[in-house]
Amino acid sequence: MYKVDLPVDNSADLAVNRRRAAEAARQARIFNTRNRVMGLDLPTLEQQVTERKARDEMARQREMAFDLLRVTQDKVLMHQQRQEEEMRAELNKNLVQYHQIHQRAEDSLDADLTFDQQGAIELFESELGPASMKVFQGEDIGEDERRRSQMEQTERALRAQREERERRLQESQHKELLVGQALVHQDLRSVHLDALEEECKRATRIALNNYNQAQAAERAELKRKERMRKEGEELSEVCHMMTSDILTECPEAAQREAGGQGGPRILTDRWRGMSGVQLNAIYRQREEQRAEKERQREVEKQRDVAWDFKRMLRTRGEEEEEQKRAELQKxxxxxxxxxxxxxxREQRQHQEYLKNQVYTNKPTAHYFTQFNSSSR
Known part of the structure; x- marks a missing residue:
């Protein structure tokens, strides 16, 4: 048979390599302490970040589109307002021009009365149609006479109005003259009353000054009499002091019998000191008080010594009790x-028993490598 070069089927090797790569990726995910403890899913997080950025970009583009739409609408609205204002101005201008051309005051029906035939339209009978029945033949024969009488009547009315205005003006001037005269009389009366009031005030001041002078003279006389009375009293007091017992130093003058209980009383304003008998009595009483104080001090000293002895005995007993408690605690x-x-000692014996008798089969390093070697 002939030798033919057939393609090698390496699908099995590719499948093995694919499984090995998946197993390595799985082990990297499982044995990664950070991912296992914190539970991070990086692809999901990256996808969420990408989606968030896409949403932010869409929101930004939408806001930009809205801003552009608002600007466009504002421009269109401003253009429409400007067109409306121009159209309104053009309409007003056309209306004013129409009024000036077709609705003049000179062309109205009463232009002959208002403008005195100035600009009145001259109409002929041949130009009037059936609908213009304003002028008829044979009517208004005395138009000139009537117009002349109207003008005279108007002139008489104007003259009467002018005379009435002049009369009112004269009456107002006469009233103003009367008012001025009344004001002058009132001012003269006010001046006269002011003069009378000033005269009354001057008389009142003179009377008040006289009264004040009389009061001052009376007050000066009273002060003189009061000074003379005080001088007499002071002179009498000096004489009394010179002749009284306070300067003669009479000891009996400082004592007097009291009207009630308590015996004789001492007059402090006349007392000149104690006698020798009184001083000796005070010295004797002070010596007795000093002796009594010394006796009390001695008694207190003995009492303090007794309390110190009791305190020493109690302290000694407490020290003995404390020593006994210390010995007992020791x-x-x-x-x-x-x-x-x-x-x-029993714990050490038990540890030696466990070490020598129980835990004799120690695990090797190969024993620990057989765990966590696969992701399955």
Missing amino acids: EKRMQMDQYNEQLA
Whole structure:
């Protein structure tokens, strides 16, 4: 048979390599402590970030489109308003021009009365039609006479109005003259009243000054009499002091019998000091008080010594009790140390038993490598 070069089927190798790559990626995800503990899904997070950016970009483009639409609408609205204003101005201009051309005041029906035949339209009978029945043959024969009488009547009315205005003006001038005269009389009367009031005030001031002078003279006389009375009283007091017991230093003058209880009273304004007997009595009483104070001090000293002795006895007893408690605690601590030492010895024996008898088969490094070697 002939040898033929056939293509090699390597689909099995590709499948094995694909499975190996998937297994490696799976192990990288599973054995990654950060991803396993925190639970991060990077593709999902990146997709969310991309979607968020896309939404923000769409929102920004939408806002830009809205802004552009608002600007366009504002421009269109402003253009429409400007066109409306121009159209309104053009219409007003046309209306004014129409009024000036076709609706003049000179062309109205009463132009002959208002403008005195100035600009009145001259009509002929041949130009009037059936609908223009304004002028008839044979009518208004006395038009000139009637117009002349109207003008005379108007002139008489104007003259009467002018005379009435002049009369009112004269009456107003006469009233103003009367008012001025009344004001002058009133001013003269006010001046006269002011002069009378000033005269009354001057008389009142003179009378008040006289009264004040009389009051001042009376007050000066009263002060003179009061000064003379005080001088007499002071002179009498000086004489009394010179002749009284306060300067003669009479000891009996400082004592007087009291009207009620309490015995004789001392007049402080006349007292000149104590006698020798009184001073000796005070000295004797002070010595007795000093002796009594010394006796009380000695008693207090003895009492303090007794309290100090009692306090010393109590302190000594407390020290003995404290020493007994310390010895008892020391003995308890020694017993506790012995018990703890016995427990430690038993614990060491138990650890040696576990180490030498129970835990004799130690695992090798190969034993730990067989765990977590695959993602399945």
